[in-house]
Amino acid sequence: SAVISQKPSRDICQRGTSLTIQCQVDSQVTMMFWYRQQPGQSLTLIATANQGSEATYESGFVIDKFPISRPNLTFSTLTVSNMSPEDSSIYLCSARDNINQPQHFGDGTRLSIL
Amino acid sequence: DQQVKQNSPSLSVQEGRISILNCDYTNSMFDYFLWYKKYPAEGPTFLISISSIKDKNEDGRFTVFLNKSAKHLSLHIVPSQPGDSAVYFCAASAYSGAGSYQLTFGKGTKLSVIP
Numbered sequence: 001s002a003v004i005s006q007k008p009s010r011d012i013c014q015r016g017t018s019l020t021i022q023c024q025v026d027s028q029v030t031m032m033f034w035y036r037q038q039p040g041q042s043l044t045l046i047a048t049a050n051q052g053s054e055a056t057y058e059s060g061f062v063i064d065k066f067p068i069s070r071p072n073l074t075f076s077t078l079t080v081s082n083m084s085p086e087d088s089s090i091y092l093c094s095a096r097d098n099i100n101q102p103q104h105f106g107d108g109t110r111l112s113i114l
Numbered sequence: 115d116q117q118v119k120q121n122s123p124s125l126s127v128q129e130g131r132i133s134i135l136n137c138d139y140t141n142s143m144f145d146y147f148l149w150y151k152k153y154p155a156e157g158p159t160f161l162i163s164i165s166s167i168k169d170k171n172e173d174g175r176f177t178v179f180l181n182k183s184a185k186h187l188s189l190h191i192v193p194s195q196p197g198d199s200a201v202y203f204c205a206a207s208a209y210s211g212a213g214s215y216q217l218t219f220g221k222g223t224k225l226s227v228i229p
Contacts, residue, residue: 004157042118042219043158043203092157099215102148105157 002027006093006106013083013113020079021109023093028073033094033103034066043092049076083113117141118206120220129229133191137204137220140185144206146215149178149189152201152222161202162189194227201225 003026013019023032032049047055047068055068070076080087093106119138127133135149145166150158164171164178164187171178177190191198204220 001160006157040221042116042221043205043217044219045216102160102163103217104160105150107155107157110155 001101002029002095002097002104004093004095004104004106006109008109009107010110011112013111015084015113017083018079018081019083019111020077021091021093023076023078023095023106025074025095027097029095029097030073031096031103032070032076033096034068034076034078035092035094035105037090037092037108039089046078046091049078080111083111085113088112116220117144118204118218118220120202120204120223122223123221124224124226126226126228127194129196129227130193133189133194133198133225133227135189135191135202135204135223135225137187137189138185139187139206141206141208141218142185143208144218145209146207147178147180147187148205148207148217149176150203150205150219151198152203158203191225194225196227196229199225199227 005024034046035043037043045058046061047057049055049068049070051070067079090108092108094103096103117140148163149161151161152158162173162176164180180187201222201224203222205217207215
């Protein structure tokens with residue numbers, strides 16, 4: 001199964017700033033995803049990162065707030081823009097080789113906004 | 115509207131006994147179900163899955179049962195070990211268009227296995 005590395009693993013940021021989270025997969029994968037897990041909640045899909053084209057965002061998430069890049073089949077970034085305390089969450093990168101395989105996850109980025 | 119529900123936030127079991135984690139879903143379009151295990155400060159790790167064409171799948175100490183008519187699935191761990199102590203997430207998948215299957219997660223059940 002694919003090994004997914006995320007960085008940073010955690011950060012404390014000031015209100016109004018932006019942070020870019022990087023996700024590296026050790027093999028080429030068809031699909032990459034970004035999730036958010038707020039305290040005590042389930043994992044919520046933010047968007048599907050599409051290689052070479054704009055990401056597909058879920059309801060409630062917009063590109064201006066969460067711009068995503070995916071320049072190739074092994075790498076993606078998620079930026080959390082103009083952060084507020086409500087953005088304090090764990091952000092998780094996920095990948096899947098094909099629809100017949102389960103998704104695998106990185107260890108997440110724990111983000112706290114002051 | 116929560117489509118995947120894990121109604122027990124926590125569960126404590128004695129070592130060696132059976133752990134049963136439950137999950138209910140509402141969307142009849144779900145056709146693939148997964149269980150993930152999550153340790154603190156780590157990402158979710160895939161544990162076991164089941165397709166909607168089956169009612170049981172077994173992998174070592176872990177067995178998942180699916181009752182489609184009741185829209186219910188359960189994960190059985192036998193025998194339970196202290197290393198099984200973690201948060202368990204139930205997830206369900208449905209086709210979301212353009213060749214993509216989207217996962218919907220429950221809120222998780224924290225399992226504590228007592229030595």
